[in-house]
Amino acid sequence: MHLVVTFFALYRERAGLRQLALELPKGGTVSELTDTIRHRFPNLAPSNVKIVVAVNSEYADPDLELQEGDEVCLIPPVSGG
Amino acid sequence: MRTLIELTHEPLNPEQITNQVRQDGNGAVVTFLGSTRDSFEGKRVLKLDYEAYEDMALKKMEEIRQEICAEFGIADLAISHRIGTVDIGQISLVVAVASPHRKEAFYACNKVVDRVKEIVPIWKKEVFEDGSRWVACEDHEFTHTEAATINTDND
Numbered sequence: 001m002h003l004v005v006t007f008f009a010l011y012r013e014r015a016g017l018r019q020l021a022l023e024l025p026k027g028g029t030v031s032e033l034t035d036t037i038r039h040r041f042p043n044l045a046p047s048n049v050k051i052v053v054a055v056n057s058e059y060a061d062p063d064l065e066l067q068e069g070d071e072v073c074l075i076p077p078v079s080g081g
Numbered sequence: 082m083r084t085l086i087e088l089t090h091e092p093l094n095p096e097q098i099t100n101q102v103r104q105d106g107n108g109a110v111v112t113f114l115g116s117t118r119d120s121f122e123g124k125r126v127l128k129l130d131y132e133a134y135e136d137m138a139l140k141k142m143e144e145i146r147q148e149i150c151a152e153f154g155i156a157d158l159a160i161s162h163r164i165g166t167v168d169i170g171q172i173s174l175v176v177a178v179a180s181p182h183r184k185e186a187f188y189a190c191n192k193v194v195d196r197v198k199e200i201v202p203i204w205k206k207e208v209f210e211d212g213s214r215w216v217a218c219e220d221h222e223f224t225h226t227e228a229a230t231i232n233t234d235n236d
Binding site: 008009047049075 | 115131132133134136137138140162173174194197198199200201202203204205206215216217218221222223224227
C-alpha cells in the first residue's frame, strides 16, 4: 500500500523533509507506520516519546488500519495560542 | 455572514472579531487576546514563527467552538488564530465569546483557550539571537546517551 506522510514543525526539521512516500503492507496499522518512520529517522523522537499521527485530519489510534490514499500526518506536541 | 473560525497570515483585528459575536440579547462580551512574549527563561525572543496543519486546525477549532457552545449553552463564539511570522507584542490568538450573562462568557472563553492549546495542530517556534526552539517539544529532547547512539548509527 502506497502512502504519503507529511511532517510538520519539529519533525519536518529533524527529518529534513516535508513529505515522504512509503510502502506499507496492506492492512498496516498506525503503530506499524510509526515503527517504520522511527527506523528510517532515528533522530525524530526519543524512544519514550509517542509519535502522534493524524489520519484524514483526525487523531488516530495506534491500532487503526491504514488505507491506500489516506492523508497521514505526524503531529509533534502542539503549541498554538 | 459571520466568520467564526479563522486562520490567517494577516494581523488580527480584535474589534472586528468581537463584533461577530455581539447581539442585542447578549449582556456580556469577553475577548481574550494571546500575544507574543519577548522572553523565554531570560533569553530575548526576537519573533515567533507559527506553522499549522491548516485543514485539521480549522476542523479542530470548529469542533471546539461547537463543544464549548453546547457545554455553556451559548451561541456566539469566535476563534481566530494567526500563523506565519508574528513579531513580539503582536496578537496571535483572539477568542471572543458573548452570552446573555457574564459567567458563561468568562468560563467559556477560558476553556476555549485551554482546548486550542491542547488539540489544535498549530506549532510555534521562538527565534532567539543565537538559535530557536519549538515550544512544547521539550519532551522530545534526546538524552546525551541517546544522542551519542544516533550519531554513531549515522557514521
